[in-house]
Structure formats: C-alpha cells, structure tokens
Amino acid sequence: MFFTLVFSIFFLNEAYSVDPEEFLQNSKLELRARNITKNIRCLVCQNQSIDESSAPLAKDLRLLIREKVEEGHPDSEIYKFLEERYGEFILLKPSFNMSNFALWILPFLFLFFGIYVIFLHNKKSKNF
Amino acid sequence: MIATLGNFSIWLSLLFAFTQFVSSLQKNNKKIIKFNTIAAIGLLLFSMLSFLCLIYSYIVSDFSVSNVFQNSHTTKPLIYKISAVWGNHEGSMLLWILVLAIFNFFIFKLYNKINFSFVTNSLKIQAFVTLGFLFFTLLTSNPFEKIFPVPENGLGFNPILQDPALAIHPPLLYIGYVGFSAAFSFSVAILLGKDKKLENNILLFDCMRPFVLAAWTFLTIGIAFGSIWAYYELGWGGWWFWDPVENASFMPWLLGTALVHSLIAVKKKKILQKWVLLLAILSFLLSVIGTFLVRSGILTSVHAFALDPSRGIYILAFIAIIGTYSLTLFFLNSKKFSDKKYVTFLSREGSILINNIIMIIVCASVFLGTVYPLIIESFTGNKISVGEPYYNSIVVPIMIPALIVMGVGPLLSWNDINFTKLLKNSFPNFIFVFINTTFFVWIFGSFNIFGLIGIILFSWILSNIIFTLISNYSLIKSLKALNKNKIPKITNSMLIAHVGVALLILGVTASSVWQKEKIIRMKTGESIKINNYQVVFKELNEIKGENYFALQGKFLVYDKKKLLITELNPENRIYPITNNSTTEAAIHTNLKRDLYIVLGDGNSDKGRVIRIYYNPLVIWIWIGALLIFMGGLISMKNNYNPSKNSI
Amino acid sequence: MIKKTPEFKATRLFNDNTFVSKNEFKKDITLVNFFATWCGPCRDEHAYIKKLSQKEGIKVLGINYKDDPIKTKNWLKELGNPYYKVILDNKGNIGIDWGVYGIPETFIVNSEGFIKYKFVGPVTKKKFNLITDKIKEIENQ
Structure with missing residues (x-):
C-alpha cells in the first residue's frame, strides 16, 4: 500500500502544478475535462485527485484527458481507457459492478431497514 | 535519566x-x-x-x-x-x-x-x-x-504538521475518543447491574451524561480544528476530503451525536435506554477501530504515520476482546432496558429515534466506504478507491432527512402530536423558509439544486428555533397553569448547538456550491478580477523564517470602489533540514467570504501560477462548529451535578 | 497480472526505423524496462539490467521515458547498453498505455505478448532473483 509513497520520490524533483495553459479554450469542454480529472485518483499521491496534484504523472493524465475530451470521446470512454491501463484504483468513484455491488447497495438497504424500523415503532405505538 | x-x-x-x-x-x-x-x-x-x-x-x-x-x-x-x-x-x-x-x-x-x-x-x-x-x-x-x-x-x-491548529487537534480528538471509553465502561457496568428497579437505573444513565457530553463536545471541536488546518494548509480551499483518517474521527462523532440525544430521551421520558447502551459501546469501539485503521498503517494518508503490522494485530485483538465481551453482554442483558412503550413518529422522542437511526446508517455507510477497499484487496487482490464522489453521492442524501427532522424536533412536544396541528404550527416556518431561501439564492445570483437544498435546510432549522423561542416565550406566560408537557421546551444548550448546525450547513453549502476559482499565470504588476475584487500581484520576495526559506508574494486586494481591502502574502516554503516544501495559502476572512490565494510554480519570465478562490460564508462553518462546542459545554455544566446523582 | 501488451508505434533511439509493437513480443520472453537519465534509481538498477541481458541472455526492451536522446546516448555509452532496442517515449504516452506509475518500472512479457508481471521501482538484488525465477517459470509452462 505504501509503495505509492515511496515511489513518488523517483519522479523528477520538479514540482508542476495545474498550469493555466492546460485549460481548454472551449469552456464547455473544459468543464467536462475538469470534472473528469476531479474523479481520477493521483496514483502517486495520498488521497488526492489528479486535479489537485502536482505530480508529473498527474499532469500527463490531465493533458491526456483534455486531449481526449477535445477529440470528442465521451466521459465513459475516457474513464474506461484509464481503468484499462491503471486498474480500478484510479477511479475515485468506484464503478458499479459485481464486486462493488455491496458498496453501492448496502447503504440503501440500511436506509430501507431504518425506515421500516421507524414505521414499525410508529404502528405499534398506536396500539396502546 | x-x-x-x-x-x-x-x-x-x-x-x-x-x-x-x-x-x-x-x-x-x-x-x-x-x-x-x-x-x-x-x-x-x-x-x-x-x-x-x-x-x-x-x-x-x-x-x-x-x-x-x-x-x-x-x-x-x-x-x-x-x-x-x-x-x-x-x-x-x-x-x-x-x-x-x-x-x-x-x-x-x-x-x-x-x-x-x-x-x-x-x-x-x-x-x-x-x-x-x-x-x-x-x-x-x-x-x-x-x-x-x-x-x-x-x-x-x-513541516506541514508544524502548525497551531494541528498542535491542539490531537489532544482534543483524544478527549473525544477516550471520553467514549467512560461511556463504554458505564454502559457495561449498567449491563452488569443486578438492580431491576427502573428508577435506580435511570440515575446510572445520568452518571454517563457529563462524560458523553465531554467526549462528544471535544470530538466536535477537535474535528473542526483538523478541518481548519486542512483548509488553510493543504491549499485547495477545501476543508473536508473524506480521507479515511477524517472518517475515523467522523464515525464515533456520528454515533456520539445519536448518543447525546438519546440520553436526553432517557432523562426526560425514561425511554431509549437500550439505544444508549448500544451507542455507548459502539462509539468507543469505533474510536478504537479508528485508531486501528490509522495506526496499523493499513491505510496510507497524511495522518497515517505509523507503519508496523504488529501494532495492528495487537489493536485488532484488543477490539475483538472488548467488542465480543461488551456486545455479548448487551445481547444477553439488555432486555430489561427495553422500552415499555413504542415511540411515536411525531413526537420529540420520535425525532430522536429517527436521528439515531439515520446517524447509524450514515456511520455504517462511511464505515463501508472506508473499509471496502481493504476487503476487496484482501479477497481479490484488486485495489479500488472509494473517494469523495462516493461519499458525496451516498452520505449527503441520507443526511438530508436527519436535518429536516432536526429542524422539526424542537417544535414537537415529548408526547404524541397531531399532524395537522404540526402543519398549522409550521405555517410561519414555511413562509420564513421561503423568504430566506429566495433571499440567499438571489444574493448568490445563480441557481444550483444542492445549494437550494442546503439553504432550505439552513432556513428550516433556523426558523423552527426562532418560532419555538417566540412561542415558548409567549406560551409559557399564558399557559403556565395548564399542562406544561404540551409546550415544547428547549434548553439554551440545545438552542445554541442547533443554531450552530444551521450555520454550519449554510457555510458548507455556500462555500462548496458557490465557490469561485481562478487559476492563472501572473507576472508581478499584473492584476485579475474575482467577484468584484481586483487582485494585484505587487511583488515577490525571498524571506527567511525561523527554520525555513520562503518565496513570498505580495498581493493587494481592492474592492469595487478601488479601496484597498487587504494585503495577502501567500508563501512557498522550503525547509532545508528535511528538504520539504510547503505552500502557505494567504486568506482574508470576513463574515461574507474568504479570499484565498495560493502561490504556485513559475519564474519571472513566464510568470507564476496563481490560484485565487472566492469562498463565500466559510467562516460560518467554524462559527457553527464553535456554537455546537459551546452548546455542548453549557449542557455539560447543566448536567454536571454530582450531588443530584447520589443514590 | 495478465494483460495484453498495448499497441503503439514509437521512434527508435539508434536508428530511424519506426518501432511497431505488433511485430514484437511474438517469439521470446521480453523484459520491458522504462528508464530515463534524469532518474537516479534508474542508474542504480542499471547494473542488474545489464546482468539480466548479458549474463542471463534475456531480451530487454528499453523505453526511454521523457528524456533527451543525446543525454541518453551518452548515458548508455557510459554505463553500457543492455537493450536490444531502445525506443523513445517523449511525451510519456507509452508510459500511460503501460500503466506506469513512475520510473523505473519493469515488465515481464511472455512469448504471446501478454504482460505477466510488473515491478515498480528499481531492480534490486532481491527483485533480480525474483525476475529470473519468474522468467524460468514462464519458460517451463
């Protein structure tokens, strides 16, 4: 787990940061691209999205995503592209699939169960 | 020596x-x-x-x-x-x-x-x-x-940890975590008790109150300090990142919130005792589980500075022992603490019950999100991330009903209330909410669904408090002779804490929904406009601090009338001892907004990357947290009376 | 980890031919090593890469990550060239295709063009042994 920490030092010791030059001219496309970069994990950082990160890999990915947005690829395709290369770990919002089923469904089951308990209480209270 | x-x-x-x-x-x-x-x-x-x-x-x-x-x-x-x-x-x-x-x-x-x-x-x-x-x-x-x-x-x-807010953040958190240990001990002691008499047991629950209040109150302010630190130190204008370590403190806080409220129900109506016992146990278990997650190095993040598996195994074994013991005891002995009567939906105890259930659901969801990657990795070897977008889409919607109920809670009396009567009572609230919401949305000048929901919640909680205060004041006088039980009474502590929550919601909503951001490259002498302010990049100086060197920008901020508001000095520091560098954001705060400037990379030819944020109403988050803290303190003072507890 | 090698084209360092990934990874087990002259740990691992190539006779493809060709040539002249081909990844796109976190990074590709193992960070003595073991394992399959 911590190899991300250790290996960040293998990068160029030159700090990049979000460059205004990276932004796309078309503000609509830029908004889309920005949103995607906010949902992509910086792999060599600690719980940051690539939008927030100054790591070179994050910059490369930001550029790549903007390029793809400009070329007209839909969001889903871009997420898929990144996932194929770096694995699910790169998605900050876990995708809805078999292994993440419980992650997405359980909170709603909790919620329904909670509502059920409340109504049960309410109903039984009327019997007094 | x-x-x-x-x-x-x-x-x-x-x-x-x-x-x-x-x-x-x-x-x-x-x-x-x-x-x-x-x-x-x-x-x-x-x-x-x-x-x-x-x-x-x-x-x-x-x-x-x-x-x-x-x-x-x-x-x-x-x-x-x-x-x-x-x-x-x-x-x-x-x-x-x-x-x-x-x-x-x-x-x-x-x-x-x-x-x-x-x-x-x-x-x-x-x-x-x-x-x-x-x-x-x-x-x-x-x-x-x-x-x-x-x-x-x-x-x-x-050096990122060399900071006043971060210096007191851990001690405050520990008062919270460890305070729940007292709640845990009391809860187990109550479960071990042989006394069947209800009255005697209620007094035992009263013993728990000052400790629970202390734990919850200090946990609240401890979390707030951590957030403040993240806000100005991490340089992204954000204050909550759903980092696993933040979650580790948030989970006991959620259960603590439920616990604090359930104790009120025990005191006033002698109900929800079972809830108190369970919540007290779980709050402490989650505090220790949080310690496990952070200290075992099983999660890696800014705070997780310990990396030694033997520690993790020890804490895990400890959790297993106290967890199995206390929960087994709970399932065996808690029956006699069951409520004799079921709680109605529309009553103050009902609103506390709903609050308990929602807090547990939120807590369970946060727990799920925090440990899910660990589970997936240990079973399949795949690494997944559960980040901010997950929590925002799961936790936030589940929290909304709790906040609606929280608004209405003070309006309700301890017994059953008629729904039509409630609606009638709430009529002025609806008007207040409508006017207030329109006002805020008009001020921000742009519509956003999350913004709208947040502002409505804020107005709803606030209006209920205001109108309850008014009706309390006028009713108590005229109805003093009549059944007092029917008048919803509110205490100062609750009033202050709930106003705090309302303001917190306002700050959270406004600063996340209506934040404005500029990221540009600037040379000295250039200026930029952000939300009616003119920010001029005046100069860039090299300075020397106690144990660091820094590049310090000098930014002048002018308002619409060209009046100088403030000078802001964001820094890029280098600590030669460890060769670490940090960015120090410069922030100008007032009641309406924060101006937040971060100095980025660059050179004199190309200019430097400057990030400027206009964060509306951020200070109300901290004021809100402070009010919750104060509400807790006042309640602690009111509840601390050892002579009353003697049996 | 079993994944098909990504398809890409690239310029080569020592001649003007284009490297086409489709034509490679077909016959032999190949070690793919991402490196750069600006990367300190790459220099540290270089002796092991050389040993893998010269002593163990493994085919090693070098992918020069975000670097300057002239510097790379000098670097290889100084330290020795263990690579059967060196290709250039100026923009880091090939790195992204391979899912590289940071360099150095080394992949074992089997004779059917599938990535079997990935080693993040410099090759150390321990990793050297691991790599040779894994390659033997693949050969015997």
Whole structure:
C-alpha cells in the first residue's frame, strides 16, 4: 500500500502544478475535462485527485484527458481507457459492478431497514 | 535519566491500573474503596509524570531517546517541539493513556460515594481498557526507547504538521475518543447491574451524561480544528476530503451525536435506554477501530504515520476482546432496558429515534466506504478507491432527512402530536423558509439544486428555533397553569448547538456550491478580477523564517470602489533540514467570504501560477462548529451535578 | 497480472526505423524496462539490467521515458547498453498505455505478448532473483 509513497520520490524533483495553459479554450469542454480529472485518483499521491496534484504523472493524465475530451470521446470512454491501463484504483468513484455491488447497495438497504424500523415503532405505538 | 524515569512511570501506571482492576474484582467494599483511591490517583500521577518526562525530553532535545530523534529537531520552535510529542504514534499513545487516566480519576472522584457496585464495575472496565493501552504502548510503541550512539541532531518532522491548529487537534480528538471509553465502561457496568428497579437505573444513565457530553463536545471541536488546518494548509480551499483518517474521527462523532440525544430521551421520558447502551459501546469501539485503521498503517494518508503490522494485530485483538465481551453482554442483558412503550413518529422522542437511526446508517455507510477497499484487496487482490464522489453521492442524501427532522424536533412536544396541528404550527416556518431561501439564492445570483437544498435546510432549522423561542416565550406566560408537557421546551444548550448546525450547513453549502476559482499565470504588476475584487500581484520576495526559506508574494486586494481591502502574502516554503516544501495559502476572512490565494510554480519570465478562490460564508462553518462546542459545554455544566446523582 | 501488451508505434533511439509493437513480443520472453537519465534509481538498477541481458541472455526492451536522446546516448555509452532496442517515449504516452506509475518500472512479457508481471521501482538484488525465477517459470509452462 505504501509503495505509492515511496515511489513518488523517483519522479523528477520538479514540482508542476495545474498550469493555466492546460485549460481548454472551449469552456464547455473544459468543464467536462475538469470534472473528469476531479474523479481520477493521483496514483502517486495520498488521497488526492489528479486535479489537485502536482505530480508529473498527474499532469500527463490531465493533458491526456483534455486531449481526449477535445477529440470528442465521451466521459465513459475516457474513464474506461484509464481503468484499462491503471486498474480500478484510479477511479475515485468506484464503478458499479459485481464486486462493488455491496458498496453501492448496502447503504440503501440500511436506509430501507431504518425506515421500516421507524414505521414499525410508529404502528405499534398506536396500539396502546 | 528523565527518559528512564518516564519509562519507569509507565510501568508504575501499569501497576496501578492492574491494582484497580484486581481490587474491583473483590467483594469487600471498604477495602476496594481504599485500594481504588490509591490506584486511581497513582495511575493519574504516574501517567502524567511519564507524559511530562517525554515533553521534557523533547524540550531539551534528548536525542538518546529514539522517539525524540525521529520526530524532533533542535531548530524547531519550542511550541512545535512540545506538540511533536503527540504528533507521532508513540507519544500520542502516552497522551491517550493520560487522558484515560484523567477520565478514570473523574469516574472515581465523582461517583465513588454513590451506587457501589456500579462504580466498581465501571472502574474495573476502565482499568481493563487502560491496561490494554498500557500494554500496547510498552510492548509495541514505547516512546522512551533509547538509541546508541546518540545522534547529533534529530530527523525533524514534517513541516506541514508544524502548525497551531494541528498542535491542539490531537489532544482534543483524544478527549473525544477516550471520553467514549467512560461511556463504554458505564454502559457495561449498567449491563452488569443486578438492580431491576427502573428508577435506580435511570440515575446510572445520568452518571454517563457529563462524560458523553465531554467526549462528544471535544470530538466536535477537535474535528473542526483538523478541518481548519486542512483548509488553510493543504491549499485547495477545501476543508473536508473524506480521507479515511477524517472518517475515523467522523464515525464515533456520528454515533456520539445519536448518543447525546438519546440520553436526553432517557432523562426526560425514561425511554431509549437500550439505544444508549448500544451507542455507548459502539462509539468507543469505533474510536478504537479508528485508531486501528490509522495506526496499523493499513491505510496510507497524511495522518497515517505509523507503519508496523504488529501494532495492528495487537489493536485488532484488543477490539475483538472488548467488542465480543461488551456486545455479548448487551445481547444477553439488555432486555430489561427495553422500552415499555413504542415511540411515536411525531413526537420529540420520535425525532430522536429517527436521528439515531439515520446517524447509524450514515456511520455504517462511511464505515463501508472506508473499509471496502481493504476487503476487496484482501479477497481479490484488486485495489479500488472509494473517494469523495462516493461519499458525496451516498452520505449527503441520507443526511438530508436527519436535518429536516432536526429542524422539526424542537417544535414537537415529548408526547404524541397531531399532524395537522404540526402543519398549522409550521405555517410561519414555511413562509420564513421561503423568504430566506429566495433571499440567499438571489444574493448568490445563480441557481444550483444542492445549494437550494442546503439553504432550505439552513432556513428550516433556523426558523423552527426562532418560532419555538417566540412561542415558548409567549406560551409559557399564558399557559403556565395548564399542562406544561404540551409546550415544547428547549434548553439554551440545545438552542445554541442547533443554531450552530444551521450555520454550519449554510457555510458548507455556500462555500462548496458557490465557490469561485481562478487559476492563472501572473507576472508581478499584473492584476485579475474575482467577484468584484481586483487582485494585484505587487511583488515577490525571498524571506527567511525561523527554520525555513520562503518565496513570498505580495498581493493587494481592492474592492469595487478601488479601496484597498487587504494585503495577502501567500508563501512557498522550503525547509532545508528535511528538504520539504510547503505552500502557505494567504486568506482574508470576513463574515461574507474568504479570499484565498495560493502561490504556485513559475519564474519571472513566464510568470507564476496563481490560484485565487472566492469562498463565500466559510467562516460560518467554524462559527457553527464553535456554537455546537459551546452548546455542548453549557449542557455539560447543566448536567454536571454530582450531588443530584447520589443514590 | 495478465494483460495484453498495448499497441503503439514509437521512434527508435539508434536508428530511424519506426518501432511497431505488433511485430514484437511474438517469439521470446521480453523484459520491458522504462528508464530515463534524469532518474537516479534508474542508474542504480542499471547494473542488474545489464546482468539480466548479458549474463542471463534475456531480451530487454528499453523505453526511454521523457528524456533527451543525446543525454541518453551518452548515458548508455557510459554505463553500457543492455537493450536490444531502445525506443523513445517523449511525451510519456507509452508510459500511460503501460500503466506506469513512475520510473523505473519493469515488465515481464511472455512469448504471446501478454504482460505477466510488473515491478515498480528499481531492480534490486532481491527483485533480480525474483525476475529470473519468474522468467524460468514462464519458460517451463
């Protein structure tokens, strides 16, 4: 787990940061691209999205995503592209699939169960 | 020498904790009190002594102590030498033990004259928990371990952690976590109790209140300080990142919130006792689980500075022991605490029940999100991330009904209320909400669904408090002779805390929905407009701090009328000792907004990357948290009355 | 980890031919090593890469990550060239295709063009042994 920490030092010791030059001219496309970069994990950082990160890999990915947005690829395709290369770990919002089923469904089951308990209480209270 | 004394003191603390545990197992009343007096005081004194010894070792930079060598440096300012004591794993365990001993002492001091078997049982559990942490410290995390040869200087520590908010953040959190240990001990002691008489048991629940309030109140402010630190130090204008370590403190807080409210129901209506017992147990278990997640190194993030699997296994075993014991006890013995009557939906106790259930659901969801990647990785080997987008889409919607109920709660009386009557009562609220919401949305000048929901919630909670206050004031006078029960009464503490929540929601909503951001490249002399402000990049200077060098930008901020508002000086620091660099954002705060500037990379030819944020109403988040804290303190004062508790 | 090698084209360092990934990874087990002259740990691992190539006779493809060709040529002249081909990844796109976190990074590709193992960080003595073991394992399959 911590190899991300250790290996960040293998990068160029030159700090990049979000460059205004990276932004796309078309503000609509830029908004889309920005949103995607906010949902992509910086792999060599600690719980940051690539939008927030100054790591070179994050910059490369930001550029790549903007390029793809400009070329007209839909969001889903871009997420898929990144996932194929770096694995699910790169998605900050876990995708809805078999292994993440419980992650997405359980909170709603909790919620329904909670509502059920409340109504049960309410109903039984009327019997007094 | 001092370090040896410190080490010896931990062993003595262990001895006293052991004495307390063993003596609490005995049957002879007089003997136990005598032993426990010595044990509780001895434990307090020696855990304090060992802690002071460690502080001393840090102040004099005694690098023969490995822990000091690892985490301090001679050039560090004195205050950060001291805060470095709990800025690392071993030292923070010592603080944890000290806080345990303090709470242990108070349990003994406040209640040793009342209900004997109950207090003895509480002290027994408290001693057991303390023993667990003492053994943990001595076996895996002794802060007084020596090294030889003695190094010339220390390894410093992360400059990002050299910060006043972060210096007091851990002690506040520990009061919270450890405070729940007292709740845990009381809960187990109540479950162990043989007394079947309801009245006597209710008094025991009252003993728990000041401790629970202390824990929850300090946890609240501790989390707030962590957030403030993240806000200005991490340089992204955000204050909550759903980092696993943040979650670790958020989960006990959620259950603590449910616990605080359930205790009110126990006091006023003698109901929800079972809930209190369970929530008290779970709050503490989650505090320890949080420690496990952070300290075992199983998660990696800014805070997770400990990486040693043996620690993780120890804590896990400890959790397993106290968890199995307390929960088994709960399932076996809690039946007699069941409510004789079911709670109605539309009543104050009903709103507390709904709050409990939602807090548990939110807590369970946060827990799921935090541990899910670990589960997936250990079963399939795949790594997944559960980040901010998940929590925002799951937790936020589930929280909304809780906040709606929270608004209406104060309007309800303790007994059943008619729905049409409630609607009629709420009519002025609806008008208030409508006007207030329109006003805020008009001010921000743009529509956003989340913004709208947030503002409505804020207005809803606020309006209910205002109108309840008004009706309380006029009704109490005219209806004094009539049944008081029907008048919804609210206490000052609740009023303040709930206003705090309303303001917190306002700040959270406005700053996340209506934040404005500019990221541009600027040369000195250039300027940029952000939301009616003109920001001029005046100059860039090199400065030298106590243990760092920095590039400091000078930015002048003018308002619409070209009047100078403020000068902002964001910095890029380099700490030559560890070759770390940090960005220090510069922030100008007023009641309406924060202006937040971060200095980025670049050079004089191309200019520098500058990030400017216009964050509306951020200060209300901190004011809100402060009000919740104050509400807690007031409630603590009102509830602390040992003479009333004597049986 | 079993994944098909990504398809890409690239310029080569020592001649003007284009490297086409489709034509490679077909016959032999190949070690793919991402490196750069600006990367300190790459220099540290270089002796092991050389040993893998010269002593163990493994085919090693070098992918020069975000670097300057002239510097790379000098670097290889100084330290020795263990690579059967060196290709250039100026923009880091090939790195992204391979899912590279940071360099150095080394992949074992089997004779059917599937990535079997990935090693993040410099090749150390321990990793050297691991790599040779894994390659033997693949050969015997």
